[in-house]
Amino acid sequence: MNGAHDLGGQMGFGPIELEENEPNFHADWEKRAFAVTLAMGATGTWTLDASRFSRESLPPDIYLSSSYYEIWARGLERLVVKYGLVTEDELKEGRQKAVVQPVKRVLTAADVAATLAKGAAVDRPQSEVARFKVGDLVRTKRMHPEHHTRLPRYARDAIGTIEAIHGVHVFPDANAHGNGEQPCWLYGVVFRGPDIWGEDSDPTLTLRIDLWEPYLVPA
Amino acid sequence: MSGHDHDHDHSELSDIELRVRALETLLTEKGYVDPPALDELIETYETKIGPKNGAQVVAKVWTDPDYRSRLLKDATSAIAELGFTGRQGEHMVAVENTPDTHNMVVCTLCSCYPWTVLGLPPVWYKSAPYRSRAVRDPRGVLAEFGITLPAVKEIKVWDSTAEVRYLVIPERPAGTDGWSAERLAELVTRDSMIGTGLAASPQQAKESA
Numbered sequence: 001m002n003g004a005h006d007l008g009g010q011m012g013f014g015p016i017e018l019e020e021n022e023p024n025f026h027a028d029w030e031k032r033a034f035a036v037t038l039a040m041g042a043t044g045t046w047t048l049d050a051s052r053f054s055r056e057s058l059p060p061d062i063y064l065s066s067s068y069y070e071i072w073a074r075g076l077e078r079l080v081v082k083y084g085l086v087t088e089d090e091l092k093e094g095r096q097k098a099v100v101q102p103v104k105r106v107l108t109a110a111d112v113a114a115t116l117a118k119g120a121a122v123d124r125p126q127s128e129v130a131r132f133k134v135g136d137l138v139r140t141k142r143m144h145p146e147h148h149t150r151l152p153r154y155a156r157d158a159i160g161t162i163e164a165i166h167g168v169h170v171f172p173d174a175n176a177h178g179n180g181e182q183p184c185w186l187y188g189v190v191f192r193g194p195d196i197w198g199e200d201s202d203p204t205l206t207l208r209i210d211l212w213e214p215y216l217v218p219a
Numbered sequence: 220m221s222g223h224d225h226d227h228d229h230s231e232l233s234d235i236e237l238r239v240r241a242l243e244t245l246l247t248e249k250g251y252v253d254p255p256a257l258d259e260l261i262e263t264y265e266t267k268i269g270p271k272n273g274a275q276v277v278a279k280v281w282t283d284p285d286y287r288s289r290l291l292k293d294a295t296s297a298i299a300e301l302g303f304t305g306r307q308g309e310h311m312v313a314v315e316n317t318p319d320t321h322n323m324v325v326c327t328l329c330s331c332y333p334w335t336v337l338g339l340p341p342v343w344y345k346s347a348p349y350r351s352r353a354v355r356d357p358r359g360v361l362a363e364f365g366i367t368l369p370a371v372k373e374i375k376v377w378d379s380t381a382e383v384r385y386l387v388i389p390e391r392p393a394g395t396d397g398w399s400a401e402r403l404a405e406l407v408t409r410d411s412m413i414g415t416g417l418a419a420s421p422q423q424a425k426e427s428a
Contacts, residue, residue, distance in 0.1 A: 007327050007350040008328075008351065008354045008355070009351065009354060009355045010347070013347040013348040013352070014348055015348060016348045016360065016363050016364075017342070017346065017348070018363070019341070019342065019343070022341050022342065024264055024265055024339050025265075027236070029235060029236045029239040029240070031261045032239050032257065033242075034260070034261065034264075035257035035260040035261050036239070036242060039246075039251075039252040039257055039260065040246065040251060052328075052329055055329065056329070067342070068330060068342065068345040068346075073235065073239050074238075077238070077242060080242075085249070086246070086249070090245055091241065093241075094240070094242075094244050095244070095245060095248065096245060096248045096249055100251075103251055106251060106253055106256075107256045108255070108256050109253065109255035109258070111256070112256055112259040112260055113259075113263070115306075116268075116305050116306045117304050117305040118306075119304065119306040119308065119309040120306070120309065121309040121310065122310070122382045123310065150328060152327050152328060154354065154355075155378075166383055169310075169382065170382075172381075186381055186383075196354075197355055201355075202356070204370070204373050204374055205357060205373075205376065206373060206375050206376070207354060207375075207376050207378060208375060208376070210378075210381035210383050212381075
């Protein structure tokens with residue numbers, strides 16, 4: 001979706017605010033928001049793509065004025081309601097009023113290390129031949145889907161070259177919306193700066209973007 | 220948030236603090252989260268997983284040519300050799316800076332970052348100023364980090380749109396011949412592995428020590 005999250009190439013946000021010896025968390029609530037988000041992800045109720053979609057679906061004014069852990073917390077509020085684990089009423093009051101919906105698993109402290117070390121790989125067996133090979137010229141599609149997508153706006157309808165073939169990976173556009181993994185070929189595509197930004201581009205800039213086959217057509 | 224909250228139980232807590240507290244309480248009450256697991260998650264990223272992991276990888280690349288070859292061919296496996304695996308590092312790619320090329324990593328769409336080797340991303344990495352500008356004006360961004368690169372150097376910007384995570388291997392600083400991997404690792408800053416910095420010179424390391 002064309003949400004506020006799709007920031008590449010936007011202007012006017014001012015200088016980057018750097019902090020010497022920055023801590024991981026700036027407040028206790030950030031730690032809790034972080035951990036609750038990970039623990040709820042571990043219940044297996046939604047996919048990582050669905051959680052990204054929840055965050056990017058926040059109203060633009062809220063997205064842009066919130067710190068990142070606030071975005072996580074607000075995204076999680078929407079997920080737990082959307083997936084029926086919690087009612088709006090319960091969220092408002094902060095206490096249980098409705099029945100507990102079973103979840104696939106609950107992460108325990110003893111499982112944390114193994115769960116993190118295992119991760120969740122998204123590569124899948126290759127059942128079809130890749131449409132493109134390294135060196136092929138491709139054009140990204142012109143598209144403005146309302147659903148989740150990982151083709152940034154700045155890189156749509158642009159010509160690039162296949163530089164890497166990463167394998168067959170879960171397709172976020174489908175997996176974010178309960179439509180299954182629909183795995184497809186993922187490519188590393190290189191774009192010349194001027195092909196994205198026009199003649200004012202830094203001529204020494206090249207961009208690498210990881211793009212799934214459905215985003216691409218032969219150029 | 221309102222600074223004039225008359226609910227005295229909560230008068231010192233901000234809106235977001237209240238919301239997160241309510242969320243955690245509710246999810247705990249309903250049995251979806253186990254509080255000790257939350258503490259363990261926080262503890263892990265506070266103490267066990269951070270940029271020192273990545274610095275070990277880089278220092279090994281600088282001192283072990285066979286390891287460098289393995290890493291450039293299959294970074295996920297080579298990084299796993301050092302024990303760093305899992306969440307937000309399932310599909311690693313290492314990109315090497317050279318005299319002709321500088322690599323810089325961003326996630327314009329969210330905050331994708333190689334947690335297994337760098338830990339959690341700093342606030343600036345997740346912020347609109349960095350995410351918006353890194354892909355369009357990397358030299359301007361680098362200037363804010365105090366870095367000026369030769370005008371002819373190619374700048375490769377990697378936008379982490381998929382689950383592939385990128386680790387930049389910075390150039391080995393001059394004047395470090397014969398250094399051990401342990402000593403070299405101290406020169407490898409977090410930012411140098413994102414590409415918004417360079418590895419510290421022996422002189423810089425001495426000054427900051």
